[in-house]
Amino acid sequence: MQVEQESKSLLTFKTKMVPYLFLAPNLIIFSIFIILPAIIGIYYSFTDFDGLRSPNWVGFENYRRLWEDDRFRAAMWNTIRLVVATVPIVFMTSLFIALIIIRPLKARGFFRASYYWPVMISLIVVGFMWQWILNPRFGLFNSVITGLGFNASSTLLDARFAWWGVVFIFTWSRAGYYMIMFVAALLSVPVQLYEAAQIDGASKLQRFWYVTYPSIKPARIMVFILAAMEVFKIYPIIVTFTGGGPFRATRFTVQHIYETAFQSYEVGYASAMSVIMLLFVTVFTGINFFVSSRGERDA
Amino acid sequence: MRKAGIGSYVIAFIFLTIFLLPVFYIVFSSFKPSSELTSAAQTFFPREWTFRNFTRAFERGNFVLFIWNTFFVAVLSTLLAVLINTMSGYALAKFRFKGDKIILILILSTIMLPLEVIMVPIFSVLRFFGLYNSLWALIIPPAATPTGIFLMRQFLLKIPDEVLESARIDGASEWRIFYSIVAPNAKPAIATIAIFSFMWRWNDYVWPLIAIASPRRYTLQLAIANFAGEYNIDWNSTLAMSVVSMIPMLIVFLIFQRQFVQGTVETGMK
Structure with a gap:
């Protein structure tokens, strides 16, 4: 009797352990490579760590310095401006091509695949590709506009051109991805809603504005948040497109953090920048979720 | 459904050229x-076609080695991703x-911690575990x-509990249930995780940038x-x-x- 009970409790212990064992590999990796670095990063941000000598505690010194650091502020501000400019453009482009692709076109699959294809190309190659097309000396862009009788542009040597170039190539590279999300949402709008609107005599534009647009709200919020997060951490595409130039015009937060840590070896200082960046991301997503869930209740 | 008008085709073609011509131009x-x-x-x-660029690339700087490194990383990481994410998804679903x-x-909140934010301390962690400058990093x-786990969990919720219970009553071990019942039933989700993982690893830049120092270990x-x-x-x-x-x-x-189309929709729905 005693023995039987013991083996039974051992058995239930073993069955209780099963889900934890299945989860173990992932949880170990997450703890070591996400949670642990996050904690270490916060610790570093309060030290003068240079990557070699053992770190000394400096309190809020790094954060105080950040407050007065024009270069960091410029990189952050530049990133925020990029988010504000790029997200609506990506949003509208991907919604627009999604609306085209759900029309009963012949060879619809072919169009959809072609729009999606840039998503499959690495950001490094996308940046390089467009540097090749837009470079001022022997880019196709200049060959075309001089062929049309215009003066050659200084393209990527011009700060404004390069900055808007980033907006454009990001959109080019990612619109297909968000298009797919919109397509899924658009196809799940109930047909009855359109029929009812049509009976009521709504025009095409009215149908879009009063039926389609409100119905795809979850997808809209998702695309908005995902795109904003992506632009906020923009980096690889810049490496091969402009390298941050000309004159820091396309220098954004992640590049600044990377170079501060791995080229100037100011690891503690760079960690403080990362913490600030994380706060921005968290606050931004938090506000979005808050606003969108409140809108849900009002509706 | 009625047919799309000529206007739709014109717009569709304009976007087609915007998305495809730059790629063709690079190839040419x-x-x-x-x-x-x-x-x-x-x-x-x-004006004149030549293969010289390709032969030169292969001669220069270990191009074959870079391809091999990338391939090695993408394949092994994908196999590992499929295994551990299916396991976790199963645990959380059933x-x-x-x-x-x-x-x-x-797990889901780790999505909020992008690699770019923790790349500085990750460098220290990799060094501590001896993974720095190793392809294993x-x-x-x-x-x-997290997206892989969530995708798998959502998918496996659909497997009826009775199937797993009856296997348990028959005395099948948990691991056996996992690989002979759960895994075969998860094929579509496994395919999604596999191709996305392969693409992410093949195209990845930030991880290699942090973890790799010597040119012999470069990815493409x-x-x-x-x-x-x-x-x-x-x-x-x-x-x-x-x-x-x-x-x-x-x-x-x-x-x-x-x-890819299916997976984009699913992974987006975090």
Whole structure:
């Protein structure tokens, strides 16, 4: 009797352990490579760590310095401006091509695949590709506009051109991805809603504005948040497109953090920048979720 | 449904050219000889076709080695990702246990911690575990993906509990249930995780940038980025390398197009 009970409790212990064992590999990796670095990063941000000598505690010194650091502020501000400019453009482009692709076109699959294809190309190659097309000396862009009788542009040597170039190539590279999300949402709008609107005599534009647009709200919020997060951490595409130039015009937060840590070896200082960046991301997503869930209740 | 009008086709074609022409132009450019590449009057098609850029790229700087490194990383990391994410997804979908909700929320909240934010301390962690400058640093850590787990969990919720229970009553071990009942039933989700993982690893830049130092361990993206970042860009070999690096993704895409479309929708719904 005693023995039987013991083996039974051992058995239930073993069955209780099963889900934890299945989860173990992932949880170990997450703890070591996400949670642990996050904690270490916060610790570093309060030290003068240079990557070699053992770190000394400096309190809020790094954060105080950040407050007065024009270069960091410029990189952050530049990133925020990029988010504000790029997200609506990506949003509208991907919604627009999604609306085209759900029309009963012949060879619809072919169009959809072609729009999606840039998503499959690495950001490094996308940046390089467009540097090749837009470079001022022997880019196709200049060959075309001089062929049309215009003066050659200084393209990527011009700060404004390069900055808007980033907006454009990001959109080019990612619109297909968000298009797919919109397509899924658009196809799940109930047909009855359109029929009812049509009976009521709504025009095409009215149908879009009063039926389609409100119905795809979850997808809209998702695309908005995902795109904003992506632009906020923009980096690889810049490496091969402009390298941050000309004159820091396309220098954004992640590049600044990377170079501060791995080229100037100011690891503690760079960690403080990362913490600030994380706060921005968290606050931004938090506000979005808050606003969108409140809108849900009002509706 | 009625047919789309001519206007729709015109717009669809305009976007087609915007998305495809630049890619074609890169492919054609990679067949141009040096003299044409550095000429101010560029043409869309090469005036003279040559394979020199490709042969030069293969001669220069261990290009074959970079391809091999990338392939090695992408394949192994994908296998690992499929295994551990299916395991975790199964645990979260089909077991009730202490802390299950908290673990799920914890896993999902790691999405909020992008690699770019923790890259500085990750460098220290990799050094501590002796993974710095090792390809394993590109294989093991990125294999655990919150989106993969969530995708798998959502998918496995659909498997009826009775099937698993009856296998348990028949005395099948938990591991056996996992690989002979759960895994075969999860094939569509496994396919999605596999192709996305392969694409992420093949195209990845930030992980290799943090983890790899010596050129012998470069992946393709790291090599292309370094060549393209030089003051005097070697257009010939960098163009050729870029084109070659796109080929495996093109093949994967053409075969698994449907899964990509499906997966984009599912992974987006975090």
